[in-house]
Amino acid sequence: MSEIELEIIRQLRMIEAEEDVRILYACESGSRAWGFPSRDSDYDVRFLYVRRPEAYLSIFEPRDVIERPISNLLDIGGWDLKKALLLFRKSNPPLLEWLQSGIRYEENYTVAESIRALSPLGFSPKSCIYHYLNMARGNYRTYLQGSEVKIKKYFYVLRPLLACAWIEKYNGVPPLEFSVLVETLIPEGTLLRETVNQLLVRKMSGDELKVEPRLEVINNYLEQSIAHFEESASLFEAAHGVTDEQLDVLFYSALAEVWGNESSWTRGLKEVRRPSGGR
Structure with a gap:
Protein backbone atom coordinates (compact mmCIF):
# COMPACT_ATOMS: atom_id res chain seq x y z
CA MET A 1 0.00 0.00 0.00
CA LEU A 121 -33.90 -1.78 -11.39
CA GLY A 122 -32.86 1.65 -10.16
CA PHE A 123 -31.06 2.89 -13.28
CA SER A 124 -32.97 5.60 -15.15
CA PRO A 125 -31.61 6.38 -18.64
CA LYS A 126 -33.64 9.58 -18.78
CA SER A 127 -32.47 11.12 -15.50
CA CYS A 128 -28.85 10.12 -16.16
CA ILE A 129 -28.92 11.55 -19.68
CA TYR A 130 -30.22 14.86 -18.31
CA HIS A 131 -27.56 14.87 -15.59
CA TYR A 132 -24.68 14.37 -18.01
CA LEU A 133 -26.17 16.70 -20.61
CA ASN A 134 -26.51 19.52 -18.09
CA MET A 135 -22.95 18.97 -16.95
CA ALA A 136 -21.67 19.10 -20.53
CA ARG A 137 -23.69 22.19 -21.44
CA GLY A 138 -22.55 24.09 -18.38
CA ASN A 139 -18.87 23.34 -18.91
CA TYR A 140 -19.13 24.03 -22.64
CA ARG A 141 -20.71 27.45 -22.08
CA THR A 142 -18.19 28.36 -19.41
CA TYR A 143 -14.94 27.18 -20.98
CA LEU A 144 -15.11 26.32 -24.68
CA GLN A 145 -16.92 28.97 -26.71
CA GLY A 146 -14.19 31.54 -27.38
CA SER A 147 -11.59 31.50 -30.14
CA GLU A 148 -9.10 30.51 -27.44
CA VAL A 149 -10.11 28.06 -24.73
CA LYS A 150 -8.83 26.15 -21.71
CA ILE A 151 -7.87 23.03 -23.61
CA LYS A 152 -8.00 20.65 -20.64
CA LYS A 153 -11.67 21.54 -20.14
CA TYR A 154 -12.49 19.53 -23.26
CA PHE A 155 -12.32 16.42 -21.08
CA TYR A 156 -15.02 17.75 -18.77
CA VAL A 157 -17.40 18.14 -21.69
CA LEU A 158 -16.34 15.11 -23.69
CA ARG A 159 -16.74 12.66 -20.84
CA PRO A 160 -20.37 13.50 -19.94
CA LEU A 161 -21.37 13.55 -23.62
CA LEU A 162 -19.71 10.19 -24.20
CA ALA A 163 -21.57 8.95 -21.13
CA CYS A 164 -24.81 10.08 -22.80
CA ALA A 165 -23.78 8.23 -25.96
CA TRP A 166 -23.06 5.08 -23.93
CA ILE A 167 -26.50 5.20 -22.32
CA GLU A 168 -28.10 5.71 -25.72
CA LYS A 169 -26.24 2.74 -27.20
CA TYR A 170 -26.23 0.27 -24.30
CA ASN A 171 -29.05 1.44 -22.01
CA GLY A 172 -26.81 0.98 -18.97
CA VAL A 173 -24.55 2.79 -16.51
CA PRO A 174 -21.58 4.20 -18.45
CA PRO A 175 -18.08 3.14 -17.38
CA LEU A 176 -15.93 5.62 -15.50
CA GLU A 177 -12.82 5.08 -17.59
CA PHE A 178 -12.53 7.78 -20.23
CA SER A 179 -10.40 5.56 -22.47
CA VAL A 180 -13.13 2.91 -22.58
CA LEU A 181 -15.69 5.51 -23.66
CA VAL A 182 -13.37 6.84 -26.36
CA GLU A 183 -12.38 3.43 -27.69
CA THR A 184 -15.97 2.22 -27.77
CA LEU A 185 -17.77 5.30 -29.08
CA ILE A 186 -15.36 7.29 -31.27
CA PRO A 187 -14.40 5.41 -34.45
CA GLU A 188 -10.75 4.47 -34.76
CA GLY A 189 -8.83 6.27 -37.50
CA THR A 190 -10.94 9.44 -37.38
CA LEU A 191 -9.50 12.91 -36.86
CA LEU A 192 -11.66 13.27 -33.75
CA ARG A 193 -10.24 10.11 -32.17
CA GLU A 194 -6.68 11.14 -33.03
CA THR A 195 -7.14 14.66 -31.62
CA VAL A 196 -8.70 13.40 -28.38
CA ASN A 197 -5.93 10.83 -27.89
CA GLN A 198 -3.26 13.47 -28.42
CA LEU A 199 -4.86 15.69 -25.79
CA LEU A 200 -5.07 12.76 -23.39
CA VAL A 201 -1.36 12.01 -23.77
CA ARG A 202 -0.49 15.66 -23.18
CA LYS A 203 -2.63 15.93 -20.05
CA MET A 204 -1.31 12.76 -18.46
CA SER A 205 2.30 13.66 -19.26
CA GLY A 206 2.00 16.80 -17.16
CA ASP A 207 1.39 19.32 -19.92
CA GLU A 208 -0.50 22.18 -18.29
CA LEU A 209 -2.81 22.56 -21.32
CA LYS A 210 -3.44 26.25 -20.76
CA VAL A 211 -5.42 28.60 -23.04
CA GLU A 212 -4.89 27.70 -26.68
CA PRO A 213 -6.79 28.09 -29.98
CA ARG A 214 -9.94 25.98 -29.93
CA LEU A 215 -9.93 22.61 -31.65
CA GLU A 216 -12.67 22.78 -34.24
CA VAL A 217 -12.95 19.02 -34.74
CA ILE A 218 -13.77 18.58 -31.04
CA ASN A 219 -15.97 21.67 -30.81
CA ASN A 220 -18.03 20.49 -33.77
CA TYR A 221 -18.52 17.09 -32.17
CA LEU A 222 -19.54 18.67 -28.87
CA GLU A 223 -22.02 21.06 -30.44
CA GLN A 224 -23.61 18.30 -32.51
CA SER A 225 -23.83 15.97 -29.52
CA ILE A 226 -25.35 18.60 -27.26
CA ALA A 227 -27.96 19.44 -29.90
CA HIS A 228 -28.73 15.75 -30.40
CA PHE A 229 -29.27 14.97 -26.73
CA GLU A 230 -31.22 18.17 -26.11
CA GLU A 231 -33.68 16.91 -28.71
CA SER A 232 -33.74 13.26 -27.68
CA ALA A 233 -33.33 13.31 -23.86
CA SER A 234 -37.07 13.34 -23.18
CA LEU A 235 -37.51 10.16 -25.24
CA PHE A 236 -35.42 7.95 -22.94
CA GLU A 237 -37.02 5.65 -20.38
CA ALA A 238 -37.32 6.37 -16.71
CA ALA A 239 -36.27 3.79 -14.13
CA HIS A 240 -38.31 0.64 -13.61
CA GLY A 241 -37.95 1.53 -9.98
CA VAL A 242 -36.77 0.07 -6.69
Missing part, protein backbone atom coordinates in the same frame (compact mmCIF):
# COMPACT_ATOMS: atom_id res chain seq x y z
CA SER A 2 1.39 3.41 -0.98
CA GLU A 3 1.95 6.28 1.45
CA ILE A 4 -1.03 8.19 0.07
CA GLU A 5 -3.28 5.16 0.44
CA LEU A 6 -2.15 4.74 4.03
CA GLU A 7 -2.92 8.42 4.65
CA ILE A 8 -6.38 8.04 3.12
CA ILE A 9 -7.11 5.05 5.38
CA ARG A 10 -5.83 7.03 8.37
CA GLN A 11 -8.15 9.91 7.51
CA LEU A 12 -11.11 7.53 7.21
CA ARG A 13 -10.40 6.07 10.65
CA MET A 14 -10.20 9.61 12.07
CA ILE A 15 -13.57 10.44 10.55
CA GLU A 16 -15.11 7.32 12.12
CA ALA A 17 -13.73 8.24 15.54
CA GLU A 18 -14.63 11.93 15.39
CA GLU A 19 -18.11 11.49 13.91
CA ASP A 20 -19.04 8.18 15.63
CA VAL A 21 -19.90 6.54 12.29
CA ARG A 22 -18.81 3.47 10.35
CA ILE A 23 -17.57 3.82 6.81
CA LEU A 24 -19.19 1.26 4.54
CA TYR A 25 -17.39 2.00 1.30
CA ALA A 26 -14.69 4.39 0.10
CA CYS A 27 -13.43 4.95 -3.41
CA GLU A 28 -11.69 7.35 -5.76
CA SER A 29 -13.77 9.71 -7.87
CA GLY A 30 -12.78 12.40 -10.38
CA SER A 31 -9.90 12.37 -12.84
CA ARG A 32 -8.01 9.47 -11.25
CA ALA A 33 -11.04 7.20 -11.46
CA TRP A 34 -11.72 8.46 -14.99
CA GLY A 35 -8.21 7.52 -16.03
CA PHE A 36 -6.76 10.91 -16.96
CA PRO A 37 -5.08 12.42 -13.88
CA SER A 38 -2.42 15.06 -14.26
CA ARG A 39 0.82 14.72 -12.34
CA ASP A 40 -0.48 17.17 -9.72
CA SER A 41 -4.06 15.88 -9.54
CA ASP A 42 -5.40 15.57 -6.02
CA TYR A 43 -7.18 12.50 -4.67
CA ASP A 44 -10.98 12.77 -4.69
CA VAL A 45 -12.03 10.30 -2.01
CA ARG A 46 -15.75 9.62 -1.67
CA PHE A 47 -17.39 7.37 0.90
CA LEU A 48 -20.67 6.09 2.29
CA TYR A 49 -21.16 5.85 6.05
CA VAL A 50 -23.82 4.89 8.57
CA ARG A 51 -24.51 6.31 12.01
CA ARG A 52 -25.64 4.41 15.08
CA PRO A 53 -29.34 3.47 14.91
CA GLU A 54 -30.13 5.82 17.79
CA ALA A 55 -29.12 8.79 15.65
CA TYR A 56 -31.87 8.02 13.13
CA LEU A 57 -34.47 7.88 15.91
CA SER A 58 -33.77 11.39 17.14
CA ILE A 59 -36.27 14.17 16.46
CA PHE A 60 -33.28 16.11 15.16
CA GLU A 61 -32.17 15.03 11.70
CA PRO A 62 -28.58 13.75 11.79
CA ARG A 63 -26.11 15.40 9.49
CA ASP A 64 -26.17 13.53 6.17
CA VAL A 65 -22.85 14.74 4.71
CA ILE A 66 -19.32 14.63 6.10
CA GLU A 67 -16.64 16.76 4.46
CA ARG A 68 -13.07 17.56 5.34
CA PRO A 69 -11.16 20.71 4.32
CA ILE A 70 -9.62 20.31 0.88
CA SER A 71 -5.82 20.22 0.82
CA ASN A 72 -3.38 20.24 -2.08
CA LEU A 73 -3.49 16.45 -2.06
CA LEU A 74 -6.79 15.25 -0.60
CA ASP A 75 -10.45 16.06 -1.16
CA ILE A 76 -12.48 13.78 1.16
CA GLY A 77 -16.24 13.73 1.52
CA GLY A 78 -19.05 11.26 2.05
CA TRP A 79 -22.79 10.69 2.29
CA ASP A 80 -24.90 9.08 4.99
CA LEU A 81 -26.37 5.78 3.81
CA LYS A 82 -29.91 7.12 4.19
CA LYS A 83 -29.10 10.05 1.89
CA ALA A 84 -27.37 7.70 -0.55
CA LEU A 85 -30.39 5.39 -0.74
CA LEU A 86 -32.78 8.28 -1.32
CA LEU A 87 -30.54 9.47 -4.16
CA PHE A 88 -30.20 5.93 -5.48
CA ARG A 89 -33.99 5.88 -5.70
CA LYS A 90 -33.63 8.76 -8.19
CA SER A 91 -30.83 7.03 -10.16
CA ASN A 92 -28.20 9.52 -8.98
CA PRO A 93 -25.25 9.32 -11.44
CA PRO A 94 -22.46 10.34 -9.00
CA LEU A 95 -23.51 7.56 -6.60
CA LEU A 96 -23.67 5.03 -9.45
CA GLU A 97 -20.19 6.12 -10.50
CA TRP A 98 -18.79 5.77 -6.99
CA LEU A 99 -20.12 2.24 -6.70
CA GLN A 100 -18.34 1.12 -9.85
CA SER A 101 -15.08 2.98 -9.28
CA GLY A 102 -12.04 0.91 -10.16
CA ILE A 103 -10.08 2.46 -7.28
CA ARG A 104 -11.61 1.26 -4.03
CA TYR A 105 -9.97 2.05 -0.71
CA GLU A 106 -12.42 0.14 1.47
CA GLU A 107 -15.52 -2.01 1.17
CA ASN A 108 -16.02 -3.21 4.69
CA TYR A 109 -19.59 -4.49 4.56
CA THR A 110 -22.05 -5.98 2.08
CA VAL A 111 -24.20 -2.88 1.61
CA ALA A 112 -22.36 -1.51 -1.44
CA GLU A 113 -22.74 -4.82 -3.25
CA SER A 114 -26.41 -4.95 -2.24
CA ILE A 115 -26.96 -1.55 -3.86
CA ARG A 116 -25.12 -2.68 -6.99
CA ALA A 117 -27.42 -5.71 -7.17
CA LEU A 118 -30.43 -3.37 -7.28
CA SER A 119 -28.86 -1.03 -9.84
CA PRO A 120 -30.51 -2.62 -12.91
CA THR A 243 -39.51 -0.30 -4.12
CA ASP A 244 -39.49 1.59 -0.85
CA GLU A 245 -39.65 -1.75 0.95
CA GLN A 246 -36.45 -2.95 -0.75
CA LEU A 247 -34.60 0.19 0.30
CA ASP A 248 -35.91 -0.05 3.86
CA VAL A 249 -34.81 -3.69 4.11
CA LEU A 250 -31.38 -2.78 2.77
CA PHE A 251 -31.08 0.04 5.32
CA TYR A 252 -32.18 -2.13 8.25
CA SER A 253 -29.83 -4.91 7.16
CA ALA A 254 -26.91 -2.47 7.03
CA LEU A 255 -27.63 -1.22 10.56
CA ALA A 256 -27.75 -4.79 11.87
CA GLU A 257 -24.59 -5.84 10.03
CA VAL A 258 -22.56 -2.80 11.08
CA TRP A 259 -23.60 -2.27 14.66
CA GLY A 260 -24.72 -5.73 15.75
CA ASN A 261 -24.69 -6.09 19.53
CA GLU A 262 -23.15 -2.63 19.98
CA SER A 263 -26.65 -1.16 19.90
CA SER A 264 -29.84 -2.41 21.52
CA TRP A 265 -31.76 -1.10 18.54
CA THR A 266 -30.05 -3.48 16.12
CA ARG A 267 -30.59 -6.70 18.07
CA GLY A 268 -34.09 -7.02 16.69
CA LEU A 269 -32.91 -6.38 13.14
CA LYS A 270 -30.55 -9.33 12.78
CA GLU A 271 -33.10 -11.54 11.08
CA VAL A 272 -34.25 -8.89 8.59
CA ARG A 273 -34.40 -10.38 5.09
CA ARG A 274 -31.90 -8.94 2.63
CA PRO A 275 -33.35 -7.50 -0.58
CA SER A 276 -33.52 -10.09 -3.35
CA GLY A 277 -33.33 -7.65 -6.26
CA GLY A 278 -36.94 -8.18 -7.29
CA ARG A 279 -39.79 -5.75 -6.89
